[in-house]
Amino acid sequence: SVRAVVLHGEGRAFCAGLDVKNVNNPMHARANLAELLDRPEGAISNLAQDVSYLWRRVPAPVIVATHGVCIGGGFQIALGADMRISTPNCKFSIMEAKWGLIPDMGGTVVLPELVPKDVAMELTMTGRIFDGAEALSLGLITRISDDPLTEAQHLAAEIAARSPDSTAAAKRLLDATYTESDDKRKLHLETALQRRLLGGWNQLACSAKGLGFPVALTPGFLQRSKEWSAEADEKAEAELRAMLDS
Known part of the structure; x- marks a missing residue:
């Protein structure tokens, strides 16, 4: 939260x-x-x-x-x-x-x-x-x-007014971009993070609001959504490792 x-x-x-x-x-x-x-x-x-x-x-x-x-x-x-x-x-x-x-x-x-x-x-x-x-x-x-x-x-x-999902993903991605030397890993991480964001409740709410629709930010927008739970993080890490090994 x-x-x-x-x-x-x-x-x-x-x-x-x-x-x-x-x-x-x-x-x-x-x-x-x-x-x-x-x-x-x-x-x-x-x-x-x-x-x-x-x-x-x-x-x-x-x-x-x-x-x-x-x-x-x-x-x-x-x-x-x-x-x-x-x-x-x-x-x-x-x-x-x-x-x-x-x-x-x-x-x-x-x-x-x-x-x-x-x-x-x-x-x-x-x-x-x-x-x-x-x-x-x-x-x-x-x-x-x-x-x-x-x-x-x-x-x-100002940051808190944005989706907590995209904020967490941006921090994760930029930390990797500035510290990792393997471009393949960085590009795959970018893809994996974007896939997790697309279609999530917070992403849809942000898009609708950005297009001018009267979106009420429900309590679900006030915390990281289920796509960004600890369990989802572990699953995403496993998928990323599989992508890198392919």
Whole structure:
């Protein structure tokens, strides 16, 4: 039933990252971080990486609104979202180099989708601070706004007015388009997703409304339809694998 997610920080900043005191006490850091860095059997990410990466697994779009500072782990959380809206003077940094570390919350998986390798290396190796205006010019954020939370909420409402089925399908398709190298798989995924959308209740309601018919959006339009249930997802995955093997 979730149509869109908005993440934001309370108070003066979005997120300033880890507690520096833990970094300055190696024994304490090892004891506290060992569990976070261990990957559960069968999982693709560890607990620390899940803080950022889990948002990519949410079917609904995730929008981050940043202000104040968004550095270190906070920046990696923002990178895990689908869209980022920031104040022009928000301070960003891949801060881990300052503490003799590398980014370890999955943000580096997203960077290649947003910036060239040389830009990613410069920001990661220097840990320099840059503002929202530069982040926008680099492609690291989606929009600049003096009131990012309100704008994020408006964007979420605009997306929520669309079919939840096509929104989930678009996120799935575009994630694959930007991360997969196999064109065959991407094209087959596009076909498989479109087949699931065509003729569904939400698709028919959208088409009728788009053509000017007086369509009342019934409660069925307020959630993902049965064609997009967990069981339907599993069936579609099996069909997609069969298509790829053919």
